[in-house]
Amino acid sequence: MNLTQNPELLDRLAAAYALGTLRGGARRRFEQMAREQAQVRAAALLWEGRWSAFSEVQSPVQPDAAVWIRIDNLLQAEKRRAAQAHRRPSTDPARVPARALAWWRNAAWAGAFATVAAVAVGLWSQQGLRQASQQVAQLQSQVQTAQAALQATPQIQYVAVLADGRADPSMLVTFDARNNRLVLQRVGDFREGANQSLQLWALPPQGRPQSLGVLGQGKLEQLTAQEAQVQAVPTLAISLEPKGGVPSATGPTGPVLFTGALIRRDL
Numbered sequence: 001m002n003l004t005q006n007p008e009l010l011d012r013l014a015a016a017y018a019l020g021t022l023r024g025g026a027r028r029r030f031e032q033m034a035r036e037q038a039q040v041r042a043a044a045l046l047w048e049g050r051w052s053a054f055s056e057v058q059s060p061v062q063p064d065a066a067v068w069i070r071i072d073n074l075l076q077a078e079k080r081r082a083a084q085a086h087r088r089p090s091t092d093p094a095r096v097p098a099r100a101l102a103w104w105r106n107a108a109w110a111g112a113f114a115t116v117a118a119v120a121v122g123l124w125s126q127q128g129l130r131q132a133s134q135q136v137a138q139l140q141s142q143v144q145t146a147q148a149a150l151q152a153t154p155q156i157q158y159v160a161v162l163a164d165g166r167a168d169p170s171m172l173v174t175f176d177a178r179n180n181r182l183v184l185q186r187v188g189d190f191r192e193g194a195n196q197s198l199q200l201w202a203l204p205p206q207g208r209p210q211s212l213g214v215l216g217q218g219k220l221e222q223l224t225a226q227e228a229q230v231q232a233v234p235t236l237a238i239s240l241e242p243k244g245g246v247p248s249a250t251g252p253t254g255p256v257l258f259t260g261a262l263i264r265r266d267l
Helices: 007-019 024-036 038-057 065-087 095-152
Strands: 156-163 169-176 181-186 196-203 210-214 220-224 235-242 256-264
Touching (some): 169 235, 169 256
Antiparallel strands (some): 156 256, 181 220
16 A cells, blocks of 8 residues: 555554554554655654644653663563573574564664654744744834834934124024924024014025024924925025014015025935
8 A cells, every 4th residue: 555645544544653543463564664655754753743742731740660660670671682682593583573673662762762852843943933033023123113213313404504694603404304394503692582583584596585484482493394395495594573473475574684505415
């Protein structure tokens, strides 16, 4: 019989063989096929690994001392039989069963070791997978943190230094294209009166000035603006206006205190 042509039957026989329920002539025939066909051996080893995995979910049990004594007696008896068989002539018929029995015992030990090795490799693989999963999770967390930090980092595309009539810097202006935000930092000593406000204007090449917002009293101010409002603007200006500023349509009504070129910064 060629079990490789009947995978379902091969799987059932391999499971019964590994469990120990396949006995007698059927077991011997299966072992013969396992020696001759690699696929049959592989199926048996696979099921031995599966059955051995069940032992992991069972609570450990301490064997009785009599069990170890019996095992030791069996091993000693086997050693004596092996020594006697070795001293007999090679033509002794009794030596053939002894050699066959020794071969099967060695094969059984080899299967046991293979099962233990398979379980150990499985446990090592599971541990490795857990560690790899933890490392992947850490990397994903780091990537997310880096992405969040990148999103929070301003993308400065335009810079202007506004100076007074004596060319003394009074205001540093930057435009954050990522967050559509103008940031103005006072670098001079000028302070408007309580009933006055500073107003920022965009001076396009043609047309009327466009208001970009009114500044507060702080040293650092932020104004919302779209890139389209600043990308074609060569110059910015700040005028002194009544408290709260004036409408954009009227243009500056007070003196223009600071002006400066708006420069695109190529990152």
